[in-house]
Amino acid sequence: MSGVGPLSQDWEPVVLRKKAPTSAARKDDKAVNAARRSGADIETMKKHNAATNKAASSSTSLNTKRLDEDTENLAHDRVPTELKKAIMQARTDKKLTQAQLAQIINEKPQVIQEYESGKAIPNQQIIGKLERALGAKLRGKK
Numbered sequence: 001m002s003g004v005g006p007l008s009q010d011w012e013p014v015v016l017r018k019k020a021p022t023s024a025a026r027k028d029d030k031a032v033n034a035a036r037r038s039g040a041d042i043e044t045m046k047k048h049n050a051a052t053n054k055a056a057s058s059s060t061s062l063n064t065k066r067l068d069e070d071t072e073n074l075a076h077d078r079v080p081t082e083l084k085k086a087i088m089q090a091r092t093d094k095k096l097t098q099a100q101l102a103q104i105i106n107e108k109p110q111v112i113q114e115y116e117s118g119k120a121i122p123n124q125q126i127i128g129k130l131e132r133a134l135g136a137k138l139r140g141k142k
Contacts, residue, residue: 079118083127083138088116090134105129 035042091101091112098112107126114120115130124139131138 076121079115079120079122081118083122084116084118086136086138087112087130087134090130090136090138091116093136094134101130101133104133 032042091098096104098116099109102109102112105126107129111120111126115126127139
């Protein structure tokens, strides 16, 4: 650059600007008010079913009548009275407590309590364990 004409720049100026506002920011109250003040065009639309849950509940009205007319009993089977008495009798004949019997069959004492009170849902595996531990036939009379 020794004396070869005037110095000049060989690059163009770079202008940094903020990003364009996102759609959510354009709908912001401040942005809408600023646009109104500046006289810009503002497009407004009315959304039907806004702030309601009608789309989700509209399909349930079809099934409501069928559900109201449904009289099916959906309760689980419970331990029959004969089985409750047979378990208690066999356990007392062997002079076992509920906790001891539960330990023998590797179950919680609560399981034995539920079977003897009739609150349990019958499980054939547990009944089989009880039969082996007590040496009695518990499910033969069904």
